[in-house]
Amino acid sequence: MVPDTLGVLGLGAVGGSIAWQAARLGVPRILGYDASTRDGVAAVKAGAVTELVRDAATVVANADFVVIAGSGDDTRAQLCALASLLLERGVFCTDVTAVKRPVVALAEELGLAAVFAGSHPHVGPTSDGFRCANPGLLSGTLVYVTPVMGGDRAADEVRDFWTRSIGANPVALDATQHDQLHAWTGHLPQTVASALAAAMAAGGPAGVTYGNSALEATRQARCGTALWAEVLVANRDNVLDALRGFAASLDELREALAAGNRRRVETWLTAAADWRGRFEP
């Protein structure tokens, strides 16, 4: 759907960008709420929201589509608080958290199938405020939409919102599959980059020059640590599975090195290089 009145709860980098882009694509009325006055005022000044509202319930009471744009904890708390109002008014609602099973399970528990589907826009978890919002942030971006059991119609409305009000590319995916995939495609790389940086912090030689390879392999370690801790813990079963796969690969190398077997080391490096080569032109 293209809402007449869009409500956005949380006007940080992601929520702020959603509101701003919807404003640009012609949604006439956009109600914003943020616990931080600074982000709220910045969003109004930028023209990302048409009205700043003092509490989340007032947003839901007046909007016909609501995006909850907060951390996992915030999102679940909002869903609990707003569930009956969402159902009573028949307001379609989605969220933007990076791990989908917890919020989808909660929505099922709360009986929100008629109005809710989860979303995960592929922009990486961020805890930055509205100053990092950008109306183009979600334009053309892949957005996973994870339906609640029996919630296919709500999922259709949510996908339609992403396509028509934001210009993003929504793809429907089961929450369980979503979380498995992302353990590999996003959470494992983050974990490995952080582990490399943590190892260097703990045991690396002091005062040396790290070259481009070390800096590139650890770049992701500089992340929003509170949000990433939430993500990794929320998806820990899948992350631990992926880490077992990673540890097995590393063990293969360690054995080959301990044996001084250059041929095995080369075979191992070649499998890795071939995989990575698929992503280069």
Add this chain to the structure above:
Amino acid sequence: MVPDTLGVLGLGAVGGSIAWQAARLGVPRILGYDASTRDGVAAVKAGAVTELVRDAATVVANADFVVIAGSGDDTRAQLCALASLLLERGVFCTDVTAVKRPVVALAEELGLAAVFAGSHPHVGPTSDGFRCANPGLLSGTLVYVTPVMGGDRAADEVRDFWTRSIGANPVALDATQHDQLHAWTGHLPQTVASALAAAMAAGGPAGVTYGNSALEATRQARCGTALWAEVLVANRDNVLDALRGFAASLDELREALAAGNRRRVETWLTAAADWRGRFEP
């Protein structure tokens, strides 16, 4: 020293760049040798060498400074073959391999203290040919110079060569320290990037979209696998040490995740983020 006649054995990306830059900085005569006719001819055409010579001994017989620019295996074979001629003529000599203990130990065994010191220009191991040579490749580049026991004078001459004939920045370092440092600064990041790619190749989900974080963390996996296998095996004691440190960091995270302890996960992520933050403006 600035040689009157420089000899370069191996005209690939590194050897070719050394010859070429020396030519540009005014070394009048540059003798080149390469087992591949194609690289040799390309070096002559580019003006990187003034004469292409048919064997390594002829280069040593006519040069007053020799750079052996090959793999570890090639370099040690050349040193064995050329040792008596180098000593007899008093020709200063260096190499460019990435692990320094093996070549320094061999030079000590061969009694080459008067003429040899190892070098490691910080350009990453490469197996590319002369087509990847570039006279600017080593300009301003850090070059570790590792003396042979009792070989301080030769090490001085080698450092002088890098400074005056190439415009690089040589730093003297003991071979043992060099190899320890590089296990952390270069070999561990390479190993981790390759292990991540190898794990994804073996166990990652098929047909999914890998985002920037996964591609960045694995970029180094696409490397010259034969040369890297040689490097990792040559430095395997230090690499295995560094890998133990890395595995310990990863184990900390796995324990915190298994316990669902978000606070510990965040503390761990923060130590990593703080370390990495030191390298950003």
